[in-house]
Amino acid sequence: MVSVQPQAYVSFSFNGTEMRALKGQTIAAALLANGIRKLGVSRKLRQPRGIFCHTGRCCSCFVTVDGIDHVLSCMKRIEEGMKIEPGTSDPVVWRSGDGD
Amino acid sequence: METDVLIVGGGPAGLTAACRLAEGGAKVVLVDEGFELGGHMHHQSAVVRSLPDSYETMTGTEFIEQLIGRVNALEIRQLLSHSVVGVYQNGDLGVTDGNRTFPISAGQVILATGAAEDAALFPGWTFPGVMTLGAAQLLINRERVRPGNTALIVGLNQFTLEVADLFSKENVSIAGIIEERDRSAVPEEWIARIHEERIPVYFSSRIQAVLGNGEVEKAIIQTSGGEKVMEADMICISNGMSPITDLAELLTCELTYNESLGGQVPIYNEGFETTVPSVFVIGNAAGVTCAGGLLLTAEIAANQVLKNLSLRTREEYLTRNQSLWEELRKTENQHSGIVHEERAGIINESVQENAYG
Ligand code: FES
Numbered sequence: 266m267v268s269v270q271p272q273a274y275v276s277f278s279f280n281g282t283e284m285r286a287l288k289g290q291t292i293a294a295a296l297l298a299n300g301i302r303k304l305g306v307s308r309k310l311r312q313p314r315g316i317f318c319h320t321g322r323c324c325s326c327f328v329t330v331d332g333i334d335h336v337l338s339c340m341k342r343i344e345e346g347m348k349i350e351p352g353t354s355d356p357v358v359w360r361s362g363d364g365d
Numbered sequence: 366m367e368t369d370v371l372i373v374g375g376g377p378a379g380l381t382a383a384c385r386l387a388e389g390g391a392k393v394v395l396v397d398e399g400f401e402l403g404g405h406m407h408h409q410s411a412v413v414r415s416l417p418d419s420y421e422t423m424t425g426t427e428f429i430e431q432l433i434g435r436v437n438a439l440e441i442r443q444l445l446s447h448s449v450v451g452v453y454q455n456g457d458l459g460v461t462d463g464n465r466t467f468p469i470s471a472g473q474v475i476l477a478t479g480a481a482e483d484a485a486l487f488p489g490w491t492f493p494g495v496m497t498l499g500a501a502q503l504l505i506n507r508e509r510v511r512p513g514n515t516a517l518i519v520g521l522n523q524f525t526l527e528v529a530d531l532f533s534k535e536n537v538s539i540a541g542i543i544e545e546r547d548r549s550a551v552p553e554e555w556i557a558r559i560h561e562e563r564i565p566v567y568f569s570s571r572i573q574a575v576l577g578n579g580e581v582e583k584a585i586i587q588t589s590g591g592e593k594v595m596e597a598d599m600i601c602i603s604n605g606m607s608p609i610t611d612l613a614e615l616l617t618c619e620l621t622y623n624e625s626l627g628g629q630v631p632i633y634n635e636g637f638e639t640t641v642p643s644v645f646v647i648g649n650a651a652g653v654t655c656a657g658g659l660l661l662t663a664e665i666a667a668n669q670v671l672k673n674l675s676l677r678t679r680e681e682y683l684t685r686n687q688s689l690w691e692e693l694r695k696t697e698n699q700h701s702g703i704v705h706e707e708r709a710g711i712i713n714e715s716v717q718e719n720a721y722g
Contacts, residue, residue, distance in 0.1 A: 268401060269509045287509060294508035302493040302580050313579045315493025316512075319500035320405070321398055322481050322609075325491065340446075342400060 268342075277347040292338035292349060293319065293326050304328055304338055305352025314352070327352030368394040368442070369674055371458060371471035373449055373612060376404020377656065378648025378663040379477030380432040385667035387439040390676045394442045394469060396449060396460060402436065403429040404479055405499060406656070408506040411527045415655035415700045417692060426506075428656075449612055473643045473670050476613055477663065480606035480627060480649035485519050488574040490600075494581025498603040502528050505535050513599030517584055518542045519572060520603035521551055526558055528603070533562060540597045541565040543572055543586060567593075575600055608650045616644050621714055625707045626652030634715045635686070636669030637662055645670065652711070654704050657696035665689045 273288035279296060286295030293316050296304065303313045304326050317325040321340040329350040330336045338349075370386050372379045375397035387393045395402075406413070409425025416428070423431075436443070444460065451459035457468035482497040484490065494513065498520075504512040516537055518525055521544040532539055542559065544551060548568040559566055570588040575581055581600055586593045607628040610620060618631040618639035631639045631646045638645050647662040648654075654662070668685050671677040677685075697705035 268507055271509065290508050290510070294504055294510045297504065297508075297512065298510045304493070307491070312491060313493050314491060315496075315580065316500055316504070317484075317491075317496050318482065319496070319503050320481065323484075340398065340400070 275343050275345050277343055277345070277349060279349045280351065286343045288343075290343050291319070292328060292330065292336070292341050292343050292347070294339075295343040296328075296338070296349070303351070311353075366394065366442075366460075366467065366469045368392050368469065368471050370394070370473045370475060370670055371396065371469055372475045372477055373397075374404065374477035374479055374648070374650070375399070375402040375436075375443070375445075376477060376479050376648060376659070377406050377429065377432065378479070378650075378659045379404075379475070380429075380436055381660045381663035382475050382477060382647060382667045382670075383441050384432070384435045384439060385664060386670060387436075387441050389667070389671045391671065391674055394444065394471065395436070396444045396447045396469075398446070398448045400446050402433050402443070402445070405503075408503050409527075410506050410531060413656045415657045415696060417657045417660065417696055449615075452615060473673060474616070474645065475666060475670070476616075476631070476639075476644065476646045476650050477648045478609040478612055478650045480608050480653050482602070482606050483604040485572075485602045485604045487572045489576060489581075489584075490602075492575055492577060492581050493579070494577070494598055495575060495600040495602070498524060498528050498601040501599070501601050502531060505531060505537075511535060511537060513537060513581075513597075515540050515597045516599045516601050517572075517586075517595060517597040518601045518603055520544065520605075521546075521555060521559070521566060522603060522605070523555075525603045526555060528601070529559065529562060529564060537599075539564045540595050541567055541586075543567050543570050545569070545571055572600070606649065606653050608652060610650070613639060613644075613646060613650070616641055618644060618646070621711060623652065623707055623711065625703045626654075626711070630711060632711055632715045635665075635690070635712055637666040638669065640715065643673070652704065652708060654697060655700035657700070658693065658704065661689055661693040661696060665693065 269289040274285050275288050284299045302315045314325045317323040319339040326338045327335045328338045369392040372395045383395050406425040407429040447462050457470045482499045501512045504510045521542050567588045573585040573587045575584045583596050613631040618641050620629045630652050645666040647666045648659045672682040
């Protein structure tokens with residue numbers, strides 16, 4: 266099977282904004298195609314993170330999918346109706362004294 | 366779940382081993398983290414160099430599709446989007462799909478976990494827009510997305526040349542290639558090819574910092590002629606690869622460090638069996654090699670595993686093992702002067718290990 270189908274579309278939302286992607290694209294690629302490069306922030310210093318390896322190894326691409334956090338967005342395909350939010354969770358680890 | 370052989374990794378090496386073993390009569394389970402088989406090579410639109418002589422010229426995609434076709438025609442249990450995450454006390458491997466974790470009991474385990482691209486560290490290397498060159502290639506070839514408009518590539522090597530071609534086809538412009546080494550240390554042939562494409566190369570240079578408002582906008586380059594600011598929305602890192610050894614470590618295989626094979630590598634014997642009996646390592650996970658090396662290491666291990674399972678006689682095994690090693694030597698030496706020699710060193714270590722252990 267060819268992974269990405271050039272004529273078939275899927276609707277999803279990111280941070281509440283409706284978007285469209287090609288069927289078969291990973292969540293990370295679907296967001297990139299919509300101009301979203303910042304997928305979340307790092308746990309401690311809250312620095313922006315995006316696609317780095319796109320092979321599931323670097324863990325730089327975490328997002329929340331339908332309420333489930335820490336999903337590797339490069340390893341999962343986008344599906345109709347998915348609600349994606351940036352990976353900003355893990356607040357327990359961050360303390361205000363840690364700086365930015 | 367019970368099986369004769371569990372193969373971890375469905376790239377060129379894992380698929381080759383899976384075919385050989387299933388054809389030889391073994392019961393095979395194949396696990397891969399990804400949602401499709403094929404590994405990195407699946408989406409390489411360039412022609413695969415260094416396939417053994419018996420293969421015709423084809424692209425990575427064509428080659429892998431052919432292999433997947435063979436695997437699909439055989440009775441091989443495929444577990445996609447699954448990873449091995451642990452070992453149970455009785456030796457079973459713990460496999461998960463992210464929701465459910467279950468044991469697989471396998472007499473023989475083959476690690477075909479491949480290699481990962483190395484990062485390069487500089488201030489700003491974690492910014493969105495900095496990615497491995499392999500990620501950029503995959504985004505274009507598989508995901509049909511342009512990863513950016515203007516790229517700076519860090520590192521000049523074979524892979525850089527391959528992806529530079531792809532970028533120019535996709536109208537991704539290349540602002541420059543930053544190479545740490547001196548010009549004299551880089552093969553003339555590569556320099557000539559890059560010149561043809563009119564891409565500026567900065568030798569003896571490195572990235573000092575990547576700047577931008579939350580994502581890549583420009584980079585400061587330290588060149589031999591001083592500092593230079595370059596605009597780019599994407600920094601691609603082409604810094605070589607290292608074997609992926611997590612699972613080998615989890616299974617307590619002993620590793621050794623070998624620069625020419627990409628870094629930490631499990632120690633193995635002539636059948637690619639690690640220091641843990643019945644655990645094998647093949648492909649790039651056994652030392653980064655050429656395409657032919659991926660396939661031949663898989664063939665050698667499969668031959669040994671079939672013998673272990675009494676599906677091959679000792680004579681059959683010996684004849685085949687000898688001819689496969691001969692082919693591996695030829696293929697790897699054509700591609701690189703050092704990889705095969707270093708491999709022999711690893712096998713020597715394993716012999717000594719046995720002598721003392
Ligand atoms: S981009 Fe590296 S794990 Fe997803």
